[in-house]
Amino acid sequence: xxxxxxxxxxxxxxxxxxxxxxxxxxxxxxxxxxxxxxxxxxxxxxxxxxxxxxxxxxxxxxxxxxxxxxxxxxxxxxxxxxxxxxxxxxxxxxxxxxxxxxxxxxxxxxxxxxxxxxxxxxxxxxxxxxxxxxxxxxxxxxxxxxxxxxxxxxxxxxxxxxxxxxxxxxx
Amino acid sequence: xxxxxxxxxxxxxxxxxxxxxxxxxxxxxxxxxxxxxxxxxxxxxxxxxxxxxxxxxxxxxxxxxxxxxxxxxxxxxxxxxxxxxxxxxxxxxxxxxxxxxxxxxxxxxxxxxxxxxxxxxxxxxxxxxxxxxxxxxxxxxxxxxxxxxxxxxxxxxxxxxxxxxxxxxxx
Numbered sequence: 001x002x003x004x005x006x007x008x009x010x011x012x013x014x015x016x017x018x019x020x021x022x023x024x025x026x027x028x029x030x031x032x033x034x035x036x037x038x039x040x041x042x043x044x045x046x047x048x049x050x051x052x053x054x055x056x057x058x059x060x061x062x063x064x065x066x067x068x069x070x071x072x073x074x075x076x077x078x079x080x081x082x083x084x085x086x087x088x089x090x091x092x093x094x095x096x097x098x099x100x101x102x103x104x105x106x107x108x109x110x111x112x113x114x115x116x117x118x119x120x121x122x123x124x125x126x127x128x129x130x131x132x133x134x135x136x137x138x139x140x141x142x143x144x145x146x147x148x149x150x151x152x153x154x155x156x157x158x159x160x161x162x163x164x165x166x167x168x169x170x171x
Numbered sequence: 172x173x174x175x176x177x178x179x180x181x182x183x184x185x186x187x188x189x190x191x192x193x194x195x196x197x198x199x200x201x202x203x204x205x206x207x208x209x210x211x212x213x214x215x216x217x218x219x220x221x222x223x224x225x226x227x228x229x230x231x232x233x234x235x236x237x238x239x240x241x242x243x244x245x246x247x248x249x250x251x252x253x254x255x256x257x258x259x260x261x262x263x264x265x266x267x268x269x270x271x272x273x274x275x276x277x278x279x280x281x282x283x284x285x286x287x288x289x290x291x292x293x294x295x296x297x298x299x300x301x302x303x304x305x306x307x308x309x310x311x312x313x314x315x316x317x318x319x320x321x322x323x324x325x326x327x328x329x330x331x332x333x334x335x336x337x338x339x340x341x342x
Contacts (some may be wrong), residue, residue, distance in 0.1 A: 017187075047338040085287070156329060
């Protein structure tokens with residue numbers, strides 16, 4: 001009985017984190033569906049990153065999950081240079097808003113297929129950014145934790161991207 | 172052996188969520204320590220909420236955790252009217268930035284004392300916003316999940332409050 005009880009709490013924990021991941025991505029999808037390409041090209045606030053930069057940044061970070069989770073090859077390594085290794089620049093060579101929307105959707109589709117194929121136990125295995133030796137000492141540095149930290153990262157920038165939308169009176 | 176294995180993953184899951192909670196609050200504390208009261212009084216972006224409103228909003232939401240977690244009485248129910256039930260208004264009657272910083276710190280101190288006293292099992296009990304009947308069907312609506320969703324909420328607004336700080340060349 002005790003074993004079942006404890007197993008239940010582990011399964012519940014995995015569900016909680018997966019729910020958080022799907023929720024944050026779904027909020028971004030919903031926001032993106034309301035933003036025009038012109039709105040994405042604007043700065044979220046004066047002097048701050050543009051929506052395109054933030055979307056490219058989030059897409060690159062999610063794309064890197066494929067390798068760090070040992071799920072397979074990355075889809076868009078070309079996003080690293082403009083969106084991870086460089087600050088936002090007006091004349092940067094980078095994909096258009098339309099292309100980035102497509103990359104964002106495809107990366108998430110791919111990630112979600114891999115998520116659906118993971119067992120509860122798989123989530124508690126190490127990811128590729130932590131060595132076997134370190135993982136023995138720090139078992140919380142597992143794949144579930146990586147997904148959780150990425151979901152929180154999305155939430156952080158989604159708050160900023162909300163400012164790209166139209167102003168409402170209640171703001 | 173299996174029982175230990177499963178118990179380990181549950182304990183690891185609780186640690187992961189608590190780490191997330193402490194990390195988001197620590198980021199907010201760090202940001203607040205760099206912002207002047209004048210910066211907090213400004214809008215995060217043109218026409219958007221002020222830093223004072225966002226800080227009051229986050230403090231009220233964290234304060235409400237005390238009751239929803241069944242940890243005790245709320246400390247600052249007076250924050251609900253100006254920061255949860257009303258939009259941001261320039262002439263609203265509400266605590267000053269200095270007072271809100273104090274409320275934010277005290278609420279978090281109190282929450283963290285309660286967190287330190289929780290057992291692993293406690294985190295998987297229902298919180299007060301879900302009925303016993305619903306909880307039987309949806310055991311993920313537990314206290315750990317509530318803390319997690321609040322941490323993500325902080326991350327969302329912390330991204331916006333970053334815009335209150337000085338502009339740097341690297342954005």
